[in-house]
Amino acid sequence: MLWAALLALQGVCVGAAHGMQHYPAAWGHYDVCKSQIYTEEGLAWDYMACQPEAVDMTKYLRVTIDPPNITCGDPPETYCALENPYMCNNECDASTEELAHPPELMFDFEGRNPTTFWQSTSWKKYPKPLQVNLTLSWNKTIELTDDIILTFESGRPEQMVLEKSLDQGRTWTPYQFYATDCLDAFTMEPKTVNELTQRTLLDIICTEDYSRGYVWKNDKTVRFEIKDRFALFAGPRLHNMASLYGQLDTTKTLRDFFTITDLRIRLLKPATGATMVDENNLSRYFYAISDIKVQGRCKCNLHANTCVYDKGRLGCECEHNTTGPDCSRCKRHYHGRAWSVGSYLPIPKGTANICEYYSCKEIAMICCGDTTDIAVEIPLKCSSGTVKVRTGTIGPLQKHPEHQPQKETTRVCDNAMLRCQNGGTCHHHQRCHCSAGFTGVLCERARCSGGECDGQSSGQDPLLLLLLQPMILVFLLH
Numbered sequence: 001m002l003w004a005a006l007l008a009l010q011g012v013c014v015g016a017a018h019g020m021q022h023y024p025a026a027w028g029h030y031d032v033c034k035s036q037i038y039t040e041e042g043l044a045w046d047y048m049a050c051q052p053e054a055v056d057m058t059k060y061l062r063v064t065i066d067p068p069n070i071t072c073g074d075p076p077e078t079y080c081a082l083e084n085p086y087m088c089n090n091e092c093d094a095s096t097e098e099l100a101h102p103p104e105l106m107f108d109f110e111g112r113n114p115t116t117f118w119q120s121t122s123w124k125k126y127p128k129p130l131q132v133n134l135t136l137s138w139n140k141t142i143e144l145t146d147d148i149i150l151t152f153e154s155g156r157p158e159q160m161v162l163e164k165s166l167d168q169g170r171t172w173t174p175y176q177f178y179a180t181d182c183l184d185a186f187t188m189e190p191k192t193v194n195e196l197t198q199r200t201l202l203d204i205i206c207t208e209d210y211s212r213g214y215v216w217k218n219d220k221t222v223r224f225e226i227k228d229r230f231a232l233f234a235g236p237r238l239h240n241m242a243s244l245y246g247q248l249d250t251t252k253t254l255r256d257f258f259t260i261t262d263l264r265i266r267l268l269k270p271a272t273g274a275t276m277v278d279e280n281n282l283s284r285y286f287y288a289i290s291d292i293k294v295q296g297r298c299k300c301n302l303h304a305n306t307c308v309y310d311k312g313r314l315g316c317e318c319e320h321n322t323t324g325p326d327c328s329r330c331k332r333h334y335h336g337r338a339w340s341v342g343s344y345l346p347i348p349k350g351t352a353n354i355c356e357y358y359s360c361k362e363i364a365m366i367c368c369g370d371t372t373d374i375a376v377e378i379p380l381k382c383s384s385g386t387v388k389v390r391t392g393t394i395g396p397l398q399k400h401p402e403h404q405p406q407k408e409t410t411r412v413c414d415n416a417m418l419r420c421q422n423g424g425t426c427h428h429h430q431r432c433h434c435s436a437g438f439t440g441v442l443c444e445r446a447r448c449s450g451g452e453c454d455g456q457s458s459g460q461d462p463l464l465l466l467l468l469q470p471m472i473l474v475f476l477l478h
């Protein structure tokens with residue numbers, strides 16, 4: 001009978017905690033992620049996903065070239081054109097500004113004439129492969145919002161892999177393979193992004209679309225197609241972003257697919273233009289890149305609408321009482337419920353999932369508390385969304401009612417207050433792990449055995465205990 005009552009109460013509480021977010025009273029959660037718009041009825045708020053604007057992310061990256069001495073110009077070199085071995089007027093000299101081709105030139109302003117570009121040494125050590133890794137690091141999780149576009153000044157590579165990391169470069173996974181012959185280079189069937197479907201969107205493909213350097217001399221770009229992938233959910237002109245957002249809200253693998261901390265361009269084989277490499281004139285073979293485009297936004301887990309670049313570091317300006325570079329934690333004292341990602345979808349379909357204040361006043365029964373000065377106050381967020389607070393006490397305090405704190409007293413649970421009784425230890429600042437033979441929120445009661453409850457403390461309010469236990473369950477479940 002008792003357990004039936006407890007379970008019923010718990011059910012109501014859990015249900016109410018989730019249900020509450022859909023009440024209009026909770027709309028204020030979107031305060032920082034809404035804008036005023038004019039409608040036929042006058043001024044109104046337009047609620048939106050709480051995320052920073054998409055910007056040119058190449059301003060905030062650090063580029064690393066491997067091997068480090070693969071950039072041309074030291075010693076100076078003269079290059080010939082791939083198409084014409086007698087046309088040798090491309091000179092690289094690292095010590096002369098006009099003739100140097102350092103990596104920064106891939107990220108400078110384009111539209112300059114002549115174009116500026118990074119260039120590798122030539123394929124001096126043929127047949128040893130000429131391989132270069134270009135690693136772009138943000139030291140911050142970012143979400144791609146548009147195609148990644150590389151523009152080559154040389155012919156486009158015959159083999160390359162675009163890789164991504166989600167953990168600051170500790171582990172890498174391929175994003176896309178590029179080759180003139182996918183089967184030969186990577187034993188993969190060639191595919192194009194147009195062959196992908198909603199179901200296969202996360203497949204890693206090898207494409208031959210961007211590797212025909214010699215024949216298609218005028219096409220110098222290599223893409224990783226983000227928008228075509230978005231279009232599988234949002235429609236051809238991305239007119240139905242709500243549908244895409246709905247998917248992103250519910251599918252973590254999809255969200256993660258477009259999320260990176262680093263990108264790596266692995267150049268595996270330069271353009272050769274012919275089937276045979278001309279060993280007598282290896283200065284025709286090299287890599288040169290004039291531009292790299294990466295559009296994206298800081299990943300703030302939908303808890304920030306601005307991201308700032310300060311002291312060489314990107315960081316979200318977290319709202320909703322969250323914190324961390326990606327707003328991926330609740331602020332101190334705001335662990336009233338488990339952290340959770342916000343929502344792409346505006347209210348009423350989505351929820352901001354704000355972190356809630358956590359105080360002993362509100363949820364004393366899950367703090368391991370000092371029984372000499374905490375009152376146990378129990379919020380019952382059941383039915384109708386209002387908070388009823390029942391005040392009670394446990395332990396010695398009961399015998400000294402004059403010490404009972406005022407209802408308004410707010411106590412924050414910190415280490416100073418973690419005192420479990422009878423040898424119990426505090427677990428995660430949240431509850432006491434009792435030693436054998438004891439039970440209760442603060443391990444204040446002896447466990448019952450064989451129907452006998454020896455040493456049971458006398459002063460317990462049975463109603464209080466009845467209320468305490470389901471609340472503990474509720475919080476452990478969150």
Ligand SMILES: *[C@@H]1O[C@H](CO)[C@@H](O)[C@H](O)[C@H]1NC(C)=O
Pocket residue numbers: 066067131132133163172264266
């Ligand atoms: C490039 O990076 C890959 C791992 O992503 C590594 O296996 C390879 O050795 C690197 N190549 C060079 C030339 O540094």
Ligand SMILES: *[C@@H]1O[C@H](CO)[C@@H](O)[C@H](O)[C@H]1NC(C)=O
Pocket residue numbers: 067069070121
């Ligand atoms: C780069 O440095 C390594 C060792 O530091 C050397 O073996 C290699 O020849 C150098 N490569 C170039 C292109 O200078």
Ligand SMILES: *[C@@H]1O[C@H](CO)[C@@H](O)[C@H](O)[C@H]1NC(C)=O
Pocket residue numbers: 139313325
């Ligand atoms: C990356 O960012 C973290 C903080 O988010 C910082 O501690 C670390 O020094 C940064 N690393 C680099 C290489 O900038």
Ligand SMILES: *[C@@H]1O[C@H](CO)[C@@H](O)[C@H](O)[C@H]1NC(C)=O
Pocket residue numbers: 078080085086088280281283
């Ligand atoms: C080969 O390269 C050299 C420069 O390294 C150049 O002078 C020469 O004209 C090139 N062409 C042929 C066909 O050898």
Ligand SMILES: *[C@@H]1O[C@H](CO)[C@@H](O)[C@H](O)[C@H]1NC(C)=O
Pocket residue numbers: 029319320321354357
């Ligand atoms: C964060 O917490 C403070 C204090 O509890 C509260 O006033 C504020 O509304 C909260 N922020 C949001 C966005 O809910």
